[in-house]
Amino acid sequence: DGSDDNKEGSAVENEEAAKGTGQSWRKKATPRTRRTHDRERHGDEEDEDDEYGTRRTGHRRHRSRRRGRAAGNEASDSDMEPEKARKNQANQKSKEDNDEDEDEKGGKSGKGKNEKKGDKKPDKKGKKEKANKKKKDKKKSGSGSDSESEEEPITEEELAKLKEEVEEKKKLIATLRNKPWKMKKKLSVLKEAQLFVEKFEGALGKGKGKKFYAYKVMMTKKWMKFQRDFENFKTACIPWEMKIKEIESHFGSSVASYFIFLRWMYGINMILFGLTFGLVMVPEALMGKPYGSLPRKTVPRAEEATAMNFATLWDFSGFAQYSVLFYGYYNNQRTIGWLKFRMPLSYFLVGVGSIGYSFMIVTRTMAKNANDDGGGDDTSFNFSWKMFTSWDYLIGNPETADNKFASITTSFKEAIVEEQESRKEENIHLTRFLRVLANFLALCTLAGSGYLIFFVVRRSQQFALEGLENYGWWERNEVNTVMSLLGMFCPTLFDVISSLENYHPRIALRWQLGRIFALFLGNLYTFIIALMDEINLKARYLLSFTLEEEKIVKYNMTIWEASLYNGTIPENSTAPPIQVDPADVPRGPCWETMVGQEFVRLTVSDMMTTYITILIGDFLRAVFVRFFNYCWCWDLEYGFPSYSEFDISGNVLGLIFNQGMIWMGSFYAPCLPAINVFRLHTSMYLQCWAVMCCNVPQERVFKASRSNNFYMAMLLFILFLSTLPAVYTIVSIPPSFDCGPFSGKTRMFEVISETLEHDFPSWFGKVFGYASNPGLILPFILLMVLSLYYLNATSKSYKEANLELKKKLQSVRLEN
Amino acid sequence: VYRLHGRYHEMAPNVVPMDYTKDPDVKLPMQLIINMPELKENPFKERIVESFSEDGEGSLSFNDFVDMFSVLSEMAPRELKAIYAFKIYDFNTDNFICKADLEKTLNKLTREELTAEEITLVCEKVIEEADMDGDGKLGFADFENMISKAPDFLRYYFKKR
Numbered sequence: 009d010g011s012d013d014n015k016e017g018s019a020v021e022n023e024e025a026a027k028g029t030g031q032s033w034r035k036k037a038t039p040r041t042r043r044t045h046d047r048e049r050h051g052d053e054e055d056e057d058d059e060y061g062t063r064r065t066g067h068r069r070h071r072s073r074r075r076g077r078a079a080g081n082e083a084s085d086s087d088m089e090p091e092k093a094r095k096n097q098a099n100q101k102s103k104e105d106n107d108e109d110e111d112e113k114g115g116k117s118g119k120g121k122n123e124k125k126g127d128k129k130p131d132k133k134g135k136k137e138k139a140n141k142k143k144k145d146k147k148k149s150g151s152g153s154d155s156e157s158e159e160e161p162i163t164e165e166e167l168a169k170l171k172e173e174v175e176e177k178k179k180l181i182a183t184l185r186n187k188p189w190k191m192k193k194k195l196s197v198l199k200e201a202q203l204f205v206e207k208f209e210g211a212l213g214k215g216k217g218k219k220f221y222a223y224k225v226m227m228t229k230k231w232m233k234f235q236r237d238f239e240n241f242k243t244a245c246i247p248w249e250m251k252i253k254e255i256e257s258h259f260g261s262s263v264a265s266y267f268i269f270l271r272w273m274y275g276i277n278m279i280l281f282g283l284t285f286g287l288v289m290v291p292e293a294l295m296g297k298p299y300g301s302l303p304r305k306t307v308p309r310a311e312e313a314t315a316m317n318f319a320t321l322w323d324f325s326g327f328a329q330y331s332v333l334f335y336g337y338y339n340n341q342r343t344i345g346w347l348k349f350r351m352p353l354s355y356f357l358v359g360v361g362s363i364g365y366s367f368m369i370v371t372r373t374m375a376k377n378a379n380d381d382g383g384g385d386d387t388s389f390n391f392s393w394k395m396f397t398s399w400d401y402l403i404g405n406p407e408t409a410d411n412k413f414a415s416i417t418t419s420f421k422e423a424i425v426e427e428q429e430s431r432k433e434e435n436i437h438l439t440r441f442l443r444v445l446a447n448f449l450a451l452c453t454l455a456g457s458g459y460l461i462f463f464v465v466r467r468s469q470q471f472a473l474e475g476l477e478n479y480g481w482w483e484r485n486e487v488n489t490v491m492s493l494l495g496m497f498c499p500t501l502f503d504v505i506s507s508l509e510n511y512h513p514r515i516a517l518r519w520q521l522g523r524i525f526a527l528f529l530g531n532l533y534t535f536i537i538a539l540m541d542e543i544n545l546k547a548r549y550l551l552s553f554t555l556e557e558e559k560i561v562k563y564n565m566t567i568w569e570a571s572l573y574n575g576t577i578p579e580n581s582t583a584p585p586i587q588v589d590p591a592d593v594p595r596g597p598c599w600e601t602m603v604g605q606e607f608v609r610l611t612v613s614d615m616m617t618t619y620i621t622i623l624i625g626d627f628l629r630a631v632f633v634r635f636f637n638y639c640w641c642w643d644l645e646y647g648f649p650s651y652s653e654f655d656i657s658g659n660v661l662g663l664i665f666n667q668g669m670i671w672m673g674s675f676y677a678p679c680l681p682a683i684n685v686f687r688l689h690t691s692m693y694l695q696c697w698a699v700m701c702c703n704v705p706q707e708r709v710f711k712a713s714r715s716n717n718f719y720m721a722m723l724l725f726i727l728f729l730s731t732l733p734a735v736y737t738i739v740s741i742p743p744s745f746d747c748g749p750f751s752g753k754t755r756m757f758e759v760i761s762e763t764l765e766h767d768f769p770s771w772f773g774k775v776f777g778y779a780s781n782p783g784l785i786l787p788f789i790l791l792m793v794l795s796l797y798y799l800n801a802t803s804k805s806y807k808e809a810n811l812e813l814k815k816k817l818q819s820v821r822l823e824n
Numbered sequence: 825v826y827r828l829h830g831r832y833h834e835m836a837p838n839v840v841p842m843d844y845t846k847d848p849d850v851k852l853p854m855q856l857i858i859n860m861p862e863l864k865e866n867p868f869k870e871r872i873v874e875s876f877s878e879d880g881e882g883s884l885s886f887n888d889f890v891d892m893f894s895v896l897s898e899m900a901p902r903e904l905k906a907i908y909a910f911k912i913y914d915f916n917t918d919n920f921i922c923k924a925d926l927e928k929t930l931n932k933l934t935r936e937e938l939t940a941e942e943i944t945l946v947c948e949k950v951i952e953e954a955d956m957d958g959d960g961k962l963g964f965a966d967f968e969n970m971i972s973k974a975p976d977f978l979r980y981y982f983k984k985r
Contacts, residue, residue, distance in 0.1 A: 195887075390953070391946055391949040391950045391953055395926065395929060395930060395950055396909070396913065396929075396970075399867065399868070399933060406865060409865035413933070413934065413935050413937075416933050416934055417933075417934040420934060420946060424945055424946065
């Protein structure tokens with residue numbers, strides 16, 4: 009034993025020297041000696057049945073041995089026993105101290121969530137190993153370790169084999185988390201593997217490169233740890249994550265999906281806000297001519313008296329109208345400020361760019377969702393999935409659990425019935441007739457609401473012509489209130505109608521969503537058309553009388569100027585410009601600002617309606633049911649009205665349409681994204697609170713996964729539709745001559761050609777001219793259409809191949 | 825891990841030591857664990873605890889406890905979750921999900937609201953759909969094959985705070 013001891017001792021010394029001084033030798037026998045020695049020791053401790061404990065004590069003794077050596081003790085084995093025992097305890101304690109330290113650190117940093125401990129355990133072990141190694145190093149350097157050692161290089165194959173083994177162990181460490189072993193086993197295997205890697209990794213580098221290699225290994229570890237921490241930090245930064253998780257556990261993932269959608273919208277709006285604010289509003293505010301310097305930037309004298317009233321500001325006229333918030337404020341100067349910032353170009357590009365960005369991100373999210381979905385409906389494992397995957401493990405609330413049980417049962421029953429296919433449709437003609445009738449009624453409702461809006465908008469134009477002062481609040485806000493009321497009552501009407509139809513509930517829901525969608529769309533478009541009518545009227549008026557009107561206005565201006573010259577009309581209009589207060593200058597019409605104002609008013613009133621509906625519809629109702637239940641004839645909580653459920657589809661549609669309005673209006677009112685960001689922010693908090701406080705979980709907990717793409721598709725459609733009006737106005741209607749960054753041009757997009765002429769070198773203009781030649785554009789469009797067709801065809805063929813394979817699988821299965 | 829230990833400890837403060845340096849052999853009985861708020865509403869809570877427990881009786885030592893939560897967490901890979909899901913649904917622990925196991929699962933899921941014929945029908949359909957090797961019960965290969973195609977598995981099944 010003594011000789012073995014000595015041998016082992018020298019081996020230990022060699023090992024220490026190798027690690028400490030960086031010499032690149034290795035005794036051939038060393039690894040094997042070490043291992044046999046370990047095995048011997050295991051033989052000693054056979055009575056310890058705990059495998060883990062064995063490893064641990066073996067390991068501990070190992071280390072204490074080294075310490076003993078480094079301290080220079082050449083005591084015999086027997087002497088070392090008690091010392092070893094003591095050292096064991098000390099070692100263990102220090103190891104546990106390390107553990108505690110690591111745990112505390114881990115608990116304090118990061119989130120200390122459950123999901124982290126999988127990470128932490130190997131990490132902790134790694135840290136411990138490193139820490140202990142450092143301790144050893146310190147002790148070794150303290151003592152004068154003798155570095156006399158035999159130099160015996162190992163052969164190439166041994167080196168290669170060692171490398172292989174090290175790689176294997178490393179792989180094992182990396183995949184250990186995936187193995188379904190018990191924790192103890194995992195821990196022991198991990199320890200062994202790490203020890204092995206540590207031992208041999210440092211020695212595998214050659215010559216002077218060894219230190220560098222060890223350093224590289226350490227840096228890689230540090231880098232991985234840094235990456236992990238960064239991931240944790242990133243997850244902690246996601247806004248509202250805790251709130252949404254809480255809602256998820258109470259109401260299931262379908263309700264939570266609405267909030268996730270809301271958060272995603274918030275992100276998009278933030279970016280749009282950043283674009284409009286940073287590139288349009290701020291430059292104008294900082295570098296443009298200040299308020300009051302130009303006629304278009306000043307409140308006209310007539311309105312000045314009421315300009316600061318709260319009522320006017322709430323209506324977005326007065327001072328709000330003549331500010332950076334609206335289109336009309338911007339000057340058409342080509343460059344402003346010392347930076348030569350091209351304001352009109354920036355305005356145009358931001359408008360076009362925000363639309364382009366929105367398109368891109370919606371399409372990208374749709375593609376991502378489609379991938380997640382697994383590429384579509386797969387009903388081959390219908391019942392199995394229902395059985396094994398329908399329970400929502402996120403539920404921690406008994407009420408929700410009850411509802412979930414009920415919905416699972418219902419879904420099973422439905423599937424059973426469908427499977428049996430023995431349900432005969434009684435009176436198939438009656439059902440068909442009822443369905444046709446229901447559709448007819450729905451169409452009538454839609455047409456009716458469309459007409460109502462048209463009528464109301466027309467009336468409001470009449471009021472405007474006759475002057476708004478003669479009418480009360482109702483007339484002024486008629487359009488907005490009517491639209492909001494329609495949005496509130498028609499869906500319930502559709503609900504009633506759909507009870508005629510007797511559809512499968514999922515199909516009924518789709519019809520419902522489709523009808524509400526059509527309703528909102530119809531309303532919005534009627535509104536736009538009515539507005540457009542007015543604009544077109546004005547535009548036509550302008551077109552035919554533009555020059556005339558300009559002349560008239562200018563003539564008026566000269567006359568009026570002349571009146572300042574004591575009544576004599578000057579012969580030519582080259583009189584020196586007189587300093588006149590801009591508030592007094594007569595103005596031309598500015599339809600863009602008007603449109604922008606309408607949109608802003610609509611958004612604000614929509615926001616108000618939503619909040620009031622939540623407060624009254626949900627909160628007051630809940631209060632009423634809760635407190636009046638004691639003194640009421642029937643049970644309020646079970647019968648009518650009971651607590652309200654969270655209306656997912658209604659809210660999602662509302663969100664989508666609101667976004668559509670933003671897209672439409674943000675070209676004319678750069679302040680719209682800002683208002684929307686504010687609205688979404690408050691709406692998030694308000695709705696989270698309302699859901700937790702006043703709503704009960706739904707009876708039918710429907711799956712959120714497939715509907716996500718449905719909502720995205722609607723969003724895309726809305727985006728497309730809402731950009732049409734803006735594009736139309738950019739391309740075909742001349743901008744007002746007296747306001748906005750494009751005044752004086754015949755078409756808004758001329759700013760691009762102007763920029764090309766002035767700011768780019770001449771050859772660029774030529775190239776662009778060639779590129780925009782229809783002879784080049786048409787083939788390009790043709791090419792794109794062809795490639796679209798080709799991609800479509802290949803995807804169809806892939807799907808078919810997929811189906812074929814599935815069928816084959818099934819038949820193979822049946823054969824077996 | 826620190827927080828988990830806190831949770832473990834607060835379930836039975838007099839039994840669970842704060843100091844694990846002596847590697848004590850402490851196990852918490854099943855009753856305590858299934859009353860944890862995360863598991864309370866789960867119809868499979870007993871099975872979950874049983875499948876992670878070392879002795880198969882349902883008592884969890886701290887190591888098992890950590891094991892359980894690490895598999896249930898978001899970070900665990902799909903294959904690992906599939907393995908444990910199989911264990912959970914295998915009520916008689918014979919490494920196959922046979923018809924009796926399916927019936928028990930279904931009853932737990934629907935709180936016994938379905939009639940006997942409905943139950944039989946569903947179980948037959950499940951075996952028909954997922955059984956690849958034709959032995960009348962689901963082996964792990966069948967189960968994994970079926971689960972890997974399910975779109976909702978990862979999202980609904982095992983996400984936890």
